[in-house]
Amino acid sequence: MAPLPALAIPSLSFLIDGDTFSQPYSFTNTSDAGEMITAFSIDLSGTALVFDPVDGGAPGNGSGGTAFAATGGTDVTTGLTGNTVVDGGTTLDILFNNFDAGETFSFLLDVDPADPNAPTPTVLGNEMIGATAAINFSDGQQLNGIFAALGGNPDAAAFTATGLAPIPPVPLPAPALLTLSALGTLGAMSWRRRKAKAG
DSSP states (O other): OOOOOOOOOOEEEEEEESBTTTSOEEEEEOOSSOOOEEEEEEEOTTTTEEEOOSTTOTTOSSOOOOOOEEOTTHHHHHTEEEEEEOTTOSEEEEEEEEEOTTOEEEEEOOEEESSTTOSOOOOBGGGGTTOEEEEEETTSOEEEEEOEEETTEEEEEEEEEEOOOOOOOOOOOHHHHHHHHHHHHHHHHHHHHHHHHHO
16 A cells, blocks of 8 residues: 655744834744745734825824835745735735745735824734734645734734644555445446346
């Protein structure tokens, strides 16, 4: 009997530490058997926050925005193909075509309070606690994460998302395959005899 394929488990770790206006977000593909990240999404709708990629745009609280921008050349190493974010919106979608295991993607993107009258427009990583993320992998799995507190780091949020090992097909030993084939042939012959007698 041939050996079963190795079980591959996709996983990712994420961190935002400090001021979202000037500090990068980063996430790492920590998968164990070559699964690539193909898409990453953040949803702020569970918080009182919005994305602010436009200087002087929504939510109009007087702060400058920071546009989406990859940092440190990570757009090249991960095969960044595009992103979608709307000023004053709550979702960010990022697409990749070469985000291999062991690689990290880092980017800048401002987040502000949705309320234009908030006392301060500055949002720290810990204020994003409760936001959610979805990560698509090349093996077809989609993992979900929720931003949570990072122990010992009061202005950060982080999460780790780990998938499931796929269930490999269970190969039948050769004798069992022959038995199933023989039973199928006998059943077909019996059905033909009954049909011939009835006709």
